[in-house]
Amino acid sequence: MPRTIALLFLTAGLLPNASFIQAADLGAEGYAARAVQNVKDGKDAEALEDFSKAIELAPNQAIHYRNRAALYTRMKQWDKAIADYDKALGLQKDDVATRLNRAYALFQLGKLDEAEKDLDAVLQAQPQSERALRIRSYVLSAKKEPAKAVEDLSKLIEKTPNDPQNYRARGDNYAAAGQWNEAIADFTKVLELNPKDIDTVSARATAYLHAGDKAKADQDLSALVQAKPDDAAALQLLAQDDFEENQFGQAITNYSKAIELKPNDAGLYSGRGYAKLKKEDKEGALADFNKALELNPKNNAYLETLSYLHEVAGDPNEAIDDFSRLIAAKPGATDLYMRRADLYMKVEKWDEAVADYEKVLSADPENALALAGKGMAIARKGDRRTGAEQLQKALKMTSDPKKQEDIREKLRELGVGPLL
Numbered sequence: 001m002p003r004t005i006a007l008l009f010l011t012a013g014l015l016p017n018a019s020f021i022q023a024a025d026l027g028a029e030g031y032a033a034r035a036v037q038n039v040k041d042g043k044d045a046e047a048l049e050d051f052s053k054a055i056e057l058a059p060n061q062a063i064h065y066r067n068r069a070a071l072y073t074r075m076k077q078w079d080k081a082i083a084d085y086d087k088a089l090g091l092q093k094d095d096v097a098t099r100l101n102r103a104y105a106l107f108q109l110g111k112l113d114e115a116e117k118d119l120d121a122v123l124q125a126q127p128q129s130e131r132a133l134r135i136r137s138y139v140l141s142a143k144k145e146p147a148k149a150v151e152d153l154s155k156l157i158e159k160t161p162n163d164p165q166n167y168r169a170r171g172d173n174y175a176a177a178g179q180w181n182e183a184i185a186d187f188t189k190v191l192e193l194n195p196k197d198i199d200t201v202s203a204r205a206t207a208y209l210h211a212g213d214k215a216k217a218d219q220d221l222s223a224l225v226q227a228k229p230d231d232a233a234a235l236q237l238l239a240q241d242d243f244e245e246n247q248f249g250q251a252i253t254n255y256s257k258a259i260e261l262k263p264n265d266a267g268l269y270s271g272r273g274y275a276k277l278k279k280e281d282k283e284g285a286l287a288d289f290n291k292a293l294e295l296n297p298k299n300n301a302y303l304e305t306l307s308y309l310h311e312v313a314g315d316p317n318e319a320i321d322d323f324s325r326l327i328a329a330k331p332g333a334t335d336l337y338m339r340r341a342d343l344y345m346k347v348e349k350w351d352e353a354v355a356d357y358e359k360v361l362s363a364d365p366e367n368a369l370a371l372a373g374k375g376m377a378i379a380r381k382g383d384r385r386t387g388a389e390q391l392q393k394a395l396k397m398t399s400d401p402k403k404q405e406d407i408r409e410k411l412r413e414l415g416v417g418p419l420l
Contacts, residue, residue: 028058032067039071047071062091066098073101078109096125100132107139115139130159137169146173164193168200175203180211198227202234209241217241232261236268243275251275266295270302282309300329307339316346334363341373345380353377368398372407379414388416 026034035050051068058064069084085102089095103118119136122129133152140149153170160166171186187204190197205220218241224234239254255272262268273288286309293302307322323340330336341356357374360367372394379387388411395407 026053028054028061028064031057032064035067035071039074044071044075048075060091062088062095062098065091066095066101069098069101069105073105076108078105081105082109096122100129100135103132103139104135107135107142110142112139112143116143128159130156134166137173141169141173141176144176146177149173150177162193164190164197164200167193168197168203171200171203171207175207175210178210180207183207184211198224198231201227202231202237205234205237209237214241214245230261232258232265232268235261236271239271239275243271243278246278248275248278252279264295266292266299266302269295270299270305273305277309282313285309286313298329300326303329311343316343319343320347334360338367338370338373341370341377345373345377348380350377350381354381366397368394368400368403368407371397372410376410376414384414384416388414391416 031050031054035047035054038044038047038050048068048071051064051071054061054064055068065084065088069081069088072078072081072084082102082105085098085105088098089102092098099118100122103115103122106112106115106118116136116139119132119139122132123136126132133156137149137152137156140146140152150170150173153166153173156163156166157170167186167189171183171190174180174183174186184204184207187200187207190200191204194200201220201224205217205224208214208217208220218238221234221238221241224231225238228234235254235258239251239258242248242251242254252272252275255268255275259265259268259272269288269292273285273292276282276285276288286306289302289306289309293299293306296302303322303326307319307326310316310318310322320340320343323336323343327333327336327340337356337359341353341360344350344353344356354374354377357370357377360370361374364370372391375387375390375394377387378390381387391407391411391414395404395411398404398407
C-alpha cells in the first residue's frame with residue numbers, strides 16, 4: 001500500500017507566534033502562520049479559513065496555494081488539492097516539489113496518465129527522487145504495467161536494500177506479470193527482513209501455488225492458519241490446495257471453517273459444493289450452490305452447475321428453470337436451448353421442445369441432433385409420419401457414428417426402420 005505522504009506547511013518568512021497576532025494586524029503571511037499553527041493543533045477548518053484568507057490577500061504568491069493544497073491533501077479532498085497545485089504551478093512552473101505533490105493527488109483521484117506525466121517531469125529534473133519513483137510505481141501498478149513498475153522499484157531497492165516495503169511491492173508486480181519465481185524471491189526477502197509479516201506469507205503461498213510448488217505452499221498456508229486461525233482467505237487457499245490434491249474431505253473441512261468466518265461469500269459455498277460433488281454428495285452440493293446463487297444471483301457458472309445437479313437429482317423442471325435463467329442472461333447461446341429442449345422432452349412438453357430445437361436450427365441448420373429432437377417431439381405430439389421424416393433427414397445429415405446411432409434408436413422407438 002502507498003506510504004503516508006508527509007505534508008509540509010510553509011510560511012513565507014519569520015513571523016511572531018501566530019497565537020499572539022490579532023486578526024486586525026494579520027496580513028497574508030500572518031494568516032498563513034496562524035493556519036500552520038491551527039494545523040498543528042488539529043483545527044483543520046480554522047486552518048482552511050486562514051489559508052484561504054492568505055490567498056485572498058496575496059493571490060500571486062504560490063506558497064499560499066501550496067499550503068492550502070497540502071491541507072486539502074491531508075483532508076483527502078483531492079480535486080481541490082489539484083486545483084490549488086495547478087494555481088501554484090501557474091505561478092511557479094518549475095516547482096518540482098509542487099508537481100510531485102500534484103502527481104500524488106492525481107493518483108489518488110485515479111487520473112493515472114496525468115499523474116505519470118507529472119512524475120516523469122519530476123524524475124527528469126530529479127532522477128534520484130525516491131518519493132517520485134515510489135509514487136510512479138504505484139501509478140504503473142494501477143495502470144497494469146507491472147514491468148515498468150518493477151523497473152522503478154528495482155531502483156528503489158538499490159538505494160534502500162533493507163526496506164521490506166519495496167521488495168513486497170516489486171513481488172506483487174512480478175506476481176501480476178505471472179513471474180512467480182521472481183515474486184517468491186522478493187516475498188522471501190520481505191520475510192527475512194520482517195518474519196512476522198503474515199500478509200506476505202499469504203502472498204508467497206499463492207505464488208508457490210502458481211509456481212507448482214505445492215509442498216512449500218502448504219507450509220506457508222499452514223503457518224498462516226496457525227498464526228491467524230480466523231483468516232478466511234488463508235483457509236480458502238488451503239481448501240483450494242486440498243481440492244487440487246484430491247483431498248476433498250479436507251477441502252470441505254477448510255471451506256466450512258472459512259464459511260463460518262465469512263458466511264456471505266458465494267465463492268466459499270461454490271468451492272465447497274464442488275468438493276462435495278467429488279465426494280458424490282450431490283444433495284450437499286445442491287444446497288451449497290443454491291446458497292452461492294442466492295448470494296451472487298448473476299453468476300452463470302453457479303446456474304449451470306445447479307442445472308446439472310437438478311437434472312441428475314431427477315428434477316427436470318427445476319433444471320428447466322435454471323436454463324431459462326441462463327438463456328435470459330445469454331440469449332445467443334444455442335447450446336442452452338438444446339439442453340433445455342432435451343429437458344422439455346423429458347417432461348413431455350412437446351411444443352416447448354419444438355420451439356427450442358427450432359431456435360437451435362435457425363442458428364445452425366445442419367445440427368442433426370436438433371433436427372432429430374424436433375422430429376421426435378413432433379412424433380410424440382401425434383404426427384409420427386412427419387416426425388419420422390425429420391429423423392430420416394437428420395440421419396442423412398450426419399456422418400458421426402454416435403449421432404447416427406442415437407437417431408436410429410429414436411426411429412426404433414417410433415417403430416420405424418431407418419433407411420440408412
